[in-house]
Amino acid sequence: MTAFPQLLASRFVFAFTLIIATFNATSICAASALAESPMPHTSHTTMVVFTDHRMDDDQWSALVQELQRSEIRLETTARELGGGLEVLRGRDLVTGVSVDQVISVSVIGDCTLLPGPRRVVNGALGWVKRVDGEIQPFIKVSCERIVEMLQGMALGMNRERKNAVMAEAISRVIMHEWIHIATQTASHEKKGVMESQFEVSDLLTDDPIYPRRHVGREKKRSSGF
Numbered sequence: 001m002t003a004f005p006q007l008l009a010s011r012f013v014f015a016f017t018l019i020i021a022t023f024n025a026t027s028i029c030a031a032s033a034l035a036e037s038p039m040p041h042t043s044h045t046t047m048v049v050f051t052d053h054r055m056d057d058d059q060w061s062a063l064v065q066e067l068q069r070s071e072i073r074l075e076t077t078a079r080e081l082g083g084g085l086e087v088l089r090g091r092d093l094v095t096g097v098s099v100d101q102v103i104s105v106s107v108i109g110d111c112t113l114l115p116g117p118r119r120v121v122n123g124a125l126g127w128v129k130r131v132d133g134e135i136q137p138f139i140k141v142s143c144e145r146i147v148e149m150l151q152g153m154a155l156g157m158n159r160e161r162k163n164a165v166m167a168e169a170i171s172r173v174i175m176h177e178w179i180h181i182a183t184q185t186a187s188h189e190k191k192g193v194m195e196s197q198f199e200v201s202d203l204l205t206d207d208p209i210y211p212r213r214h215v216g217r218e219k220k221r222s223s224g225f
Contacts, residue, residue: 044083046099050090052078053110053143060089062167065129070171073206074179074193081175081182103137103181105174113162118149125149125163125198126173128180135184139168139177149200161209170201 047067052059055063064087071085083100126141145171154162169203176193180186204210 003188006221038111044086045081045097045101045103046086046088047103047105047178048088048090048093049105049107051107051111053107055111058162059111059166062163063087063170066079066164066167066171067174070175070206071185074175081178101137103139103178104207105139107141107143107170109142109147109149111143111166111170113147113154113157115155116148118152119148119154121145121148128177130186135181135186137181139181140175141173143170143179146170146173146203149203165204165207168207171196172203172205 049063067087068085071081074081086099123142123145125145126139128139129136143166144147146166149163150169156166157165172193179194193205201210
């Protein structure tokens with residue numbers, strides 16, 4: 001997957017304008033609030049998630065819970081993620097919030113999982129950018145591509161299960177990119193969350209219900225950089 005961050009000062013005030021005209025304007029405000037000093041490895045992280053499609057409250061709750069569980073699970077393999085994670089909705093930001101580190105996540109497309117045919121998914125599921133050699137703390141996630149990967153297994157799922165599956169997949173992609181940011185490296189591994197390509201079983205690797213018999217039979221999709 002793709003990732004690059006501008007690193008932050010140890011403490012700073014992250015200020016946003018309360019009334020934001022567009023999603024892009026919000027992203028610009030987030031960018032201007034980030035400093036350029038190295039990101040500490042163990043300080044508390046605030047993740048601000050912006051969506052360009054409406055996300056229902058139950059979808060949002062499932063995503064927040066999964067992000068926080070994922071951060072705890074990955075602390076042992078990626079020490080840079082330790083220190084605690086707070087997840088905020090972009091629309092809920094208030095002026096004058098004080099934080100240690102900020103990661104901005106832009107979720108692109110509708111995250112509602114509906115049944116559909118199996119499709120070949122082209123393009124990265126998530127990505128970041130590198131500026132002057134530094135991986136910036138701005139993550140992009142394609143919900144559209146994630147839905148395309150998962151829709152073939154959605155038939156018969158109730159609403160709660162669909163939300164859980166999408167939350168798990170989105171969280172997996174975000175964690176991949178966050179590790180790129182925290183470690184300041186674009187390298188990948190042969191297996192695990194830092195694989196260069198994901199299949200459905202990689203997105204749902206910790207899911208207690210997903211059938212393990214499918215592992216190894218699916219097409220890998222680029223997780224991103």
